Amino acid sequence: xxxxxxxxxxxxxxxAALLKRMEPEKLxxxxxxxxxxxxxxxxxxxxxLKAERNASSKSKPxxxxxxxxxxxxxxxxxxxxxxxxxxxxxxxxxxxxPNIPADDVVAGGKENNEVIFTSGKKPEFNFDFKDHVALAxxxxxxxxxxxxxxxxxxxxxxxxxxxxxxxxxLSYFIAYHTSNNYQFLIPPFLLTEKSAYTxxxxxxxxxxxxxxxxxxxxxxxxxxxxxxxxxxxILPSDKLPLKYFAYSPCFRREAGSYRQEERGMVRGHQFNxxxxxxxxxxxxxxxxxxxxxxxxxALVDGLGLHYQVSKLAAGDCSAAMAKTCDLEVWLPxxxxxxxxxxxxxxLDYQARRGHTRFKNKDGENIFVHTLNASGxxxxxxxxxxxxxxxxxxxxxxxPEVLRPYLPGAPEFIFPDNAKI
RNA sequence: GGAGAGGUGGCUGAGCGGCUGAAAGCGGCAGGUUGCUAACCUGUUAUAGGAGUUUUGCUUCUAUCCGGGGUUCGAAUCCCCGCCUCUCCGCCA
Numbered sequence: 239x240x241x242x243x244x245x246x247x248x249x250x251x252x253x254a255a256l257l258k259r260m261e262p263e264k265l266x267x268x269x270x271x272x273x274x275x276x277x278x279x280x281x282x283x284x285x286x287l288k289a290e291r292n293a294s295s296k297s298k299p300x301x302x303x304x305x306x307x308x309x310x311x312x313x314x315x316x317x318x319x320x321x322x323x324x325x326x327x328x329x330x331x332x333x334x335x336p337n338i339p340a341d342d343v344v345a346g347g348k349e350n351n352e353v354i355f356t357s358g359k360k361p362e363f364n365f366d367f368k369d370h371v372a373l374a375x376x377x378x379x380x381x382x383x384x385x386x387x388x389x390x391x392x393x394x395x396x397x398x399x400x401x402x403x404x405x406x407x408l409s410y411f412i413a414y415h416t417s418n419n420y421q422f423l424i425p426p427f428l429l430t431e432k433s434a435y436t437x438x439x440x441x442x443x444x445x446x447x448x449x450x451x452x453x454x455x456x457x458x459x460x461x462x463x464x465x466x467x468x469x470x471x472i473l474p475s476d477k478l479p480l481k482y483f484a485y486s487p488c489f490r491r492e493a494g495s496y497r498q499e500e501r502g503m504v505r506g507h508q509f510n511x512x513x514x515x516x517x518x519x520x521x522x523x524x525x526x527x528x529x530x531x532x533x534x535x536a537l538v539d540g541l542g543l544h545y546q547v548s549k550l551a552a553g554d555c556s557a558a559m560a561k562t563c564d565l566e567v568w569l570p571x572x573x574x575x576x577x578x579x580x581x582x583x584x585l586d587y588q589a590r591r592g593h594t595r596f597k598n599k600d601g602e603n604i605f606v607h608t609l610n611a612s613g614x615x616x617x618x619x620x621x622x623x624x625x626x627x628x629x630x631x632x633x634x635x636x637p638e639v640l641r642p643y644l645p646g647a648p649e650f651i652f653p654d655n656a657k658i
Numbered sequence: 659g660g661a662g663a664g665g666u667g668g669c670u671g672a673g674c675g676g677c678u679g680a681a682a683g684c685g686g687c688a689g690g691u692u693g694c695u696a697a698c699c700u701g702u703u704a705u706a707g708g709a710g711u712u713u714u715g716c717u718u719c720u721a722u723c724c725g726g727g728g729u730u731c732g733a734a735u736c737c738c739c740g741c742c743u744c745u746c747c748g749c750c751a
Contacts, residue, residue, distance in 0.1 A: 306731080
């Protein structure tokens with residue numbers, strides 16, 4: 239959420255910046271400001287009435303005063319109702335505004351995304367290469383059919399070497415983040431509606447979430463959890479920045495999104511992800527943003543995959559974020575790069591919603607900045623590893639960093655002709 | 659799922675429907691005392707939002723005792739609903 243005071247004082251700057259990501263006809267800051275003007279008037283009015291009441295309630299009033307206060311009480315109630323309605327309207331309008339894009343974020347949508355870094359080269363195959371679905375089938379690492387039988391479409395079951403490889407990836411990430419002094423959290427995988435609002439995923443993604451009969455929803459990214467971790471807290475300033483990473487499965491309905499381009503594990507209802515999350519002082523957030531980009535790059539470099547990093551245009555960043563970079567791995571069978579990590583700086587936008595603050599030198603409570611980055615989502619890495627590392631004989635070379643986490647530290651996965 | 663107990667400032671913990679933003683203690687901060695430390699003494703000590711102002715300080719008002727409603731001229735205090743914590747019983751692939 240943006241700061242109404244900031245908007246009042248920097249109307250033109252804010253407007254210009256927001257237009258980088260919004261349609262002009264959808265941006266109406268003037269209405270918001272005038273609602274706030276009205277809100278201030280009502281506060282003045284209602285507080286004057288209350289002051290009057292408080293003045294005569296300091297001691298026992300006489301009969302006349304009691305009669306007068308009775309009608310005053312009704313006025314107060316009416317004025318409070320007006321104020322509440324108005325505040326709700328203002329909050330809704332304010333909450334619907336996206337974050338102000340950072341200065342170096344260009345205007346427009348996806349088409350203006352800019353590749354800022356490329357690592358490695360597209361692998362070339364002098365044989366008929368397979369896509370990851372075919373590879374997973376012949377290697378016996380993923381069981382799509384039985385997963386569909388158990389859970390319906392959009393799920394898969396890791397099997398044997400596939401399950402071990404998935405676990406190895408997670409272990410590799412965990413070891414990496416731990417060595418960088420990020421603290422490991424395994425959060426609950428169900429969260430309350432309030433938490434989903436605070437994280438900014440509601441109301442927008444209501445239909446994308448799975449809901450339980452207890453009005454809890456399944457975690458769709460642990461960013462939802464981590465953003466709430468220090469909700470309504472004043473963090474000790476000497477403990478900042480607080481660096482966390484969390485593991486969680488992520489559940490998404492992905493209603494109606496199936497396309498040929500998203501076969502296999504590229505998009506599903508459940509996948510594993512490790513998420514980095516930082517709470518920091520405002521002056522540190524852009525340095526930490528760069529740090530997060532470096533960490534995600536280092537993880538993919540370690541796996542030896544070809545990838546690119548894109549800086550997203552304003553319209554393609556999620557609403558809470560001032561700037562986002564995506565790290566995308568190359569999927570040869572599709573001829574495209576697919577996102578495995580999204581690195582974002584929310585500035586104080588999320589913290590304002592969650593009331594996460596710290597005390598600065600002058601004793602003032604200031605909203606922290608929050609950043610998050612996947613580190614990483616496995617469901618597109620495994621396809622990239624299978625496809626980019628496939629050999630002429632149908633085997634797949636296992637990235638060296640993962641071998642220590644696999645029994646016998648194997649160099650290759652071979653087709654499994656004995657599977658049932 | 660059933661029965662009960664509870665939730666008050668940074669912490670412990672009082673609290674009678676009105677003079678209680680809230681006693682007392684602890685802690686924190688500033689100062690004093692003091693060879694040093696400890697002890698002691700004095701003062702100070704929440705957050706948010708309005709308004710004013712000689713505008714970075716100060717004045718003033720309002721709200722906040724888990725949250726939301728209600729009763730009342732007036733609620734930390736009484737009533738209802740919810741959330742959370744604890745105890746006991748039941749259930750538990």
